[in-house]
Amino acid sequence: MATRTRRPERRQEPLSRERIVGAAVELLDAVGEGGLTFRALAERLATGPGAIYWHVTGKAELLAAASDAVVADALAEDDTTDATPQDVIRALALGLFDAIDAHPWVGTQLTRAPGQPPMVSVFERLGRQVKALRVPEAARFTAVSALLNYILGVAGQNAANARSQPPGTDRADFLDTVARAWSELDPERYAFTRGIAGRLREHDDRAEFLAGIDLILAGITANLPPGAG
Amino acid sequence: MATRTRRPERRQEPLSRERIVGAAVELLDAVGEGGLTFRALAERLATGPGAIYWHVTGKAELLAAASDAVVADALAEDDTTDATPQDVIRALALGLFDAIDAHPWVGTQLTRAPGQPPMVSVFERLGRQVKALRVPEAARFTAVSALLNYILGVAGQNAANARSQPPGTDRADFLDTVARAWSELDPERYAFTRGIAGRLREHDDRAEFLAGIDLILAGITANLPPGAG
DNA sequence: ACCTGAACACCGTTCAAGT
């Protein structure tokens, strides 16, 4: 057992931005947000840390590129035809949710200065559907922002949950931990939270996320002028 | 004034968790999220980095405590009586917004595992108002989550904006930068985003945030059973 | 052009030693 063979040494294809980003995604998935270091990544790529800098300007760009690669995948499944604007928005949101659920560290990277890819694509797609809902022009920005900020909030929450638990923790165990913590809160000051703790055990993140999207969609369409919708 | 003994350092009051957290808030406000180091903080407190560890377990706790101090302040302004549940929710949300606007780094810290103070307080307060709106029990969790996730999304966005610009950048300049970037997007692929860029110049973050809250509130109350609201 | 890896600057954290 002492002589564990080094990696099978198949001849390396040359380093490339694509390989680097791919390895970064794997590393982030395997060990979480804190585990991506240039040394660990270099080892995985069988090279030195300096080599990475030839293809990528630094860690910020690397994280952004890793996140973008995941999100671009999620956005690739394209708008179904024959669907209502609501359906298209739901599909888009769920695609993002699933990507973030599978790669929680993306939730931290998603929030950027406005107008950076890939979120500007999401903004654009949401905007088109909001327009298709016949939301008056003056109200469109608010509607799109509400949807986007909600999505980003859930994404961030997802990332925080992942950070707070060792990677690979079972979701049910996690919810159980939260439910137990809530049940132990002060009965008077936290009456509402305590009262709702029991529901966590039958909680479905994905369904809950979608219910939130539907709720915002209901708000968007609630006060449409006559003839719209 | 002539014959006073020179005392460049007035005698320090002893170190305390409170003083440390206060200094951390000042440092974060002054130099942004990346500027909080134990060395810089120790210098500001006229001591060595090790001393801080007697009062605080580490950087994560320090950041959390700094954020909590700011948010606790914002939550202190208490529920107005004689107000509708909507009004109470608006006031709560605006209080958080203003705190985050004044201390953008809080936006990064706000997102934690669920049930940690101070967000559990926000959850509780929102929950009580949602109940007061006569939202059926089964729908309350979704309603509170939608509000909270929206708030957290805006908070994160705020923090990202602050990171992307040197601290102290004028807000109008920032919006102008974004508007210019959006105007230069591909006219076909980003038609919606381009079309809305002009509105950014008359954009009021605070009003826009509140409009999003109102939109979600509209969604929450849109489908209430008869006799509610 | 692309890679190597030692070196640099800096950081969070620890701890023996002081008061």
Next chain:
DNA sequence: ACCTGAACACCGTTCAAGT
């Protein structure tokens, strides 16, 4: 009990030297 500050382990990044 509380503080000091050197030391440790580790990290992002650079760069002279290689191919």
